[in-house]
Amino acid sequence: MGRLLNEKAADALMERLQEQYDVFAPRLFPGTGCYSDTDVVRYGQISSLSEIVWDKKSEYSFKETLLPISDTVFYFTEDEVKVPDAPRKRRLIFLRSCELCALKRLDGIYLKNGFADSYYERIREQADFVWMCCEESFASCFCASMGTNRPEQYEAFARFTDGKLYLEAEKGLLKELLEECGQDGFGEEASLNAVYPEENQEKIEIPESLPEDMASHELWKEYAGRCIGCGRCNFVCPTCTCFTMQDIFYKDNPKAGERRRVWASCQVDGYSDIAGGISFRKNQGERMRFKVLHKISDFKKRFGYTMCVGCGRCEDVCPEYISYLACIRKVNQAAKEARTNEQK
Amino acid sequence: MSRNEYIPFLSRIQKVIRHTKIEYTFRMTYKGEVKPGQFFEVSIPKYGEAPISVSGIGEDYVDLTIRKVGVVTNEIFENQEGQSLYMRGPYGNGFDPADYRGKELIVVAGGTGVSPVKGIIDYFGNHPEEVKALHVIAGFKSPKDILFREDIARWENQMELIVTVDASDEPGYRTGLVTKYIPDLQVSDIKSAAGIVVGPPVMMKFAAAELLKKGMSEEQIWISQERKMCCGLGKCGHCRMGSTYICLDGPVFNYTAGKALID
Ligand SMILES: Cc1cc2nc3c(=O)[nH]c(=O)nc-3n(C[C@H](O)[C@H](O)[C@H](O)COP(=O)(O)OP(=O)(O)OC[C@H]3O[C@@H](n4cnc5c(N)ncnc54)[C@H](O)[C@@H]3O)c2cc1C
Ligand code: SF4
Ligand code: FES
Numbered sequence: 001m002g003r004l005l006n007e008k009a010a011d012a013l014m015e016r017l018q019e020q021y022d023v024f025a026p027r028l029f030p031g032t033g034c035y036s037d038t039d040v041v042r043y044g045q046i047s048s049l050s051e052i053v054w055d056k057k058s059e060y061s062f063k064e065t066l067l068p069i070s071d072t073v074f075y076f077t078e079d080e081v082k083v084p085d086a087p088r089k090r091r092l093i094f095l096r097s098c099e100l101c102a103l104k105r106l107d108g109i110y111l112k113n114g115f116a117d118s119y120y121e122r123i124r125e126q127a128d129f130v131w132m133c134c135e136e137s138f139a140s141c142f143c144a145s146m147g148t149n150r151p152e153q154y155e156a157f158a159r160f161t162d163g164k165l166y167l168e169a170e171k172g173l174l175k176e177l178l179e180e181c182g183q184d185g186f187g188e189e190a191s192l193n194a195v196y197p198e199e200n201q202e203k204i205e206i207p208e209s210l211p212e213d214m215a216s217h218e219l220w221k222e223y224a225g226r227c228i229g230c231g232r233c234n235f236v237c238p239t240c241t242c243f244t245m246q247d248i249f250y251k252d253n254p255k256a257g258e259r260r261r262v263w264a265s266c267q268v269d270g271y272s273d274i275a276g277g278i279s280f281r282k283n284q285g286e287r288m289r290f291k292v293l294h295k296i297s298d299f300k301k302r303f304g305y306t307m308c309v310g311c312g313r314c315e316d317v318c319p320e321y322i323s324y325l326a327c328i329r330k331v332n333q334a335a336k337e338a339r340t341n342e343q344k
Numbered sequence: 345m346s347r348n349e350y351i352p353f354l355s356r357i358q359k360v361i362r363h364t365k366i367e368y369t370f371r372m373t374y375k376g377e378v379k380p381g382q383f384f385e386v387s388i389p390k391y392g393e394a395p396i397s398v399s400g401i402g403e404d405y406v407d408l409t410i411r412k413v414g415v416v417t418n419e420i421f422e423n424q425e426g427q428s429l430y431m432r433g434p435y436g437n438g439f440d441p442a443d444y445r446g447k448e449l450i451v452v453a454g455g456t457g458v459s460p461v462k463g464i465i466d467y468f469g470n471h472p473e474e475v476k477a478l479h480v481i482a483g484f485k486s487p488k489d490i491l492f493r494e495d496i497a498r499w500e501n502q503m504e505l506i507v508t509v510d511a512s513d514e515p516g517y518r519t520g521l522v523t524k525y526i527p528d529l530q531v532s533d534i535k536s537a538a539g540i541v542v543g544p545p546v547m548m549k550f551a552a553a554e555l556l557k558k559g560m561s562e563e564q565i566w567i568s569q570e571r572k573m574c575c576g577l578g579k580c581g582h583c584r585m586g587s588t589y590i591c592l593d594g595p596v597f598n599y600t601a602g603k604a605l606i607d
Pocket of ligand 3: 572573574575576577578579580581582583584589590591592
């Protein structure tokens with residue numbers, strides 16, 4: 001059982017939610033898109049549930065609600081380092097199925113790969129998630145192929161149909177608040193199913209195994225000339241987690257400053273440079289290979305599940321119209337050819 | 345709540361040993377478990393962090409041999425005995441003496457690559473009864489680039505030591521790349537020996553090839569990889585090769601695994 005909320009009922013719920021939570025969801029940021037005067041849909045704090053954008057895929061993923069683009073690790077003065085306080089309020093994050101699946105990938109890196117990361121951990125423990133059901137697939141999504149079209153688990157889900165917001169929670173604070181709304185006469189009781197796209201227009205197959213020499217395959221060469229190494233594909237990806245450490249100091253007090261970690265991209269120059277003028281993966285073809293094989297194979301070797309969740313954002317964002325899907329199809333083809341050659 | 349691994353501690357500089365104009369060893373106060381080949385993130389707020397290998401281990405200190413190449417390392421060189429640097433670590437797997445105990449050990453190292461294995465050379469130099477024999481080939485660019493001269497003087501009496509420089513204007517130095525000296529090493533039983541090779545990627549490739557030519561198998565060889573690192577904790581991603589994180593799974597690898605890593 002859940003509740004179907006019109007705008008007024010949704011406002012009443014939001015008022016209650018905000019006593020406990022900062023609420024995050026995909027919303028419109030006017031005039032801040034890639035090109036001047038274009039709008040962008042990305043994750044941000046909302047003050048009304050009607051701000052949630054349902055009919056478009058957000059250009060950036062939910063990951064910035066847990067991992068800010070630039071995150072202060074500590075503040076320093078001449079003789080002291082101080083860790084910034086954790087956000088005071090819990091976070092309620094509305095997100096799509098593929099992103100709930102991406103959460104498991106972020107957990108893999110930040111909680112299970114070596115030490116648990118205390119910054120991620122403290123914000124993660126303070127977060128509750130609401131699955132935003134996709135009534136239909138967007139262009140370039142291939143979640144059904146990746147098995148991420150429905151979440152492995154969820155505690156609450158939301159739908160937006162006929163101008164009304166439907167919310168249902170299995171447990172926790174949201175369930176209590178929904179019940180409270182009912183007692184106070186906001187919204188109507190209803191029972192809708194969680195829905196998800198059974199298939200997408202885009203379908204791909206991820207090869208079970210790759211030929212040993214996949215990394216040196218001809219197909220990567222194409223990207224050496226096409227990719228401009230802008231890194232956008234990494235920045236929009238819900239599963240890319242790389243960062244670079246940066247120290248900065250304040251202009252008005254040069255003795256004080258902060259150490260930050262800032263999103264990094266394996267496609268951008270300098271990512272792998274080390275002292276002595278040594279730089280690995282000099283050309284964009286090698287960097288594409290590094291990224292793509294991580295998404296469909298290398299991560300899985302380490303964690304047991306595929307990294308890519310099929311959101312298609314890298315496909316949408318590339319200024320050079322480089323298609324990740326086309327690339328996977330080529331890899332798949334190469335894997336098939338290698339298998340037939342083996343059998344011969 | 346997990347421990348915050350990013351917060352460094354202050355460590356006092358006990359001593360600075362000047363090897364060359366741009367390479368000094370900083371003896372840093374540290375008490376705790378640490379292995380040769382592990383590394384610390386050394387930092388100076390405002391400038392940043394740099395991963396630096398442990399080049400020597402004492403009761404209450406670790407040696408860090410640092411080459412002055414950029415923003416952070418330049419600033420580290422501004423510090424003297426008695427002053428302090430921030431550190432966190434140790435990180436990485438390091439060399440495990442158990443892998444070499446009871447064997448004839450051949451160490452081939454080039455330039456700053458001597459740092460990560462120096463702890464192993466010191467250890468078996470001081471405990472000669474724990475190995476059948478110890479052969480060390482250390483290569484440097486030129487006489488003025490030779491590191492650890494004091495240690496080298498001691499090693500002369502503890503092991504079979506070959507120090508070579510790529511080229512020299514001064515007399516009295518062996519010249520040639522480290523690979524030149526591998527074929528002539530007198531090893532009693534190559535099949536049961538162990539090899540450690542550390543240096544720039546190309547040097548490691550050719551030195552390992554020489555050891556293989558001599559009759560070693562890949563399992564008998566260990567290498568240490570150096571890659572870009574921004575965290576040392578398996579988080580920043582910069583050090584990854586395939587499904588391997590150099591900071592967590594390495595930097596020391598058996599050659600069977602190490603040679604299969606693709607950048
Ligand atoms: C496991 C490991 C062990 C190392 N051990 C030693 C050692 O014992 N002694 C020593 O002198 N150096 C060592 N290095 C290299 C040392 O970390 C870099 O020289 C140092 O980070 C450069 O910092 P910088 O700010 O002075 O230089 P920058 O001004 O940042 O840059 C100078 C050069 O160093 C490279 N560099 C910058 N940051 C890193 C980084 N995080 N990792 C690797 N290269 C980087 C840059 O790409 C550039 O080419 C080690 C590196 C690794 C990964
Ligand atoms: S693939 Fe496209 S988005 Fe990614 S770095 Fe290259 S040009 Fe930029
Ligand atoms: S150094 Fe950051 S992941 Fe290895």
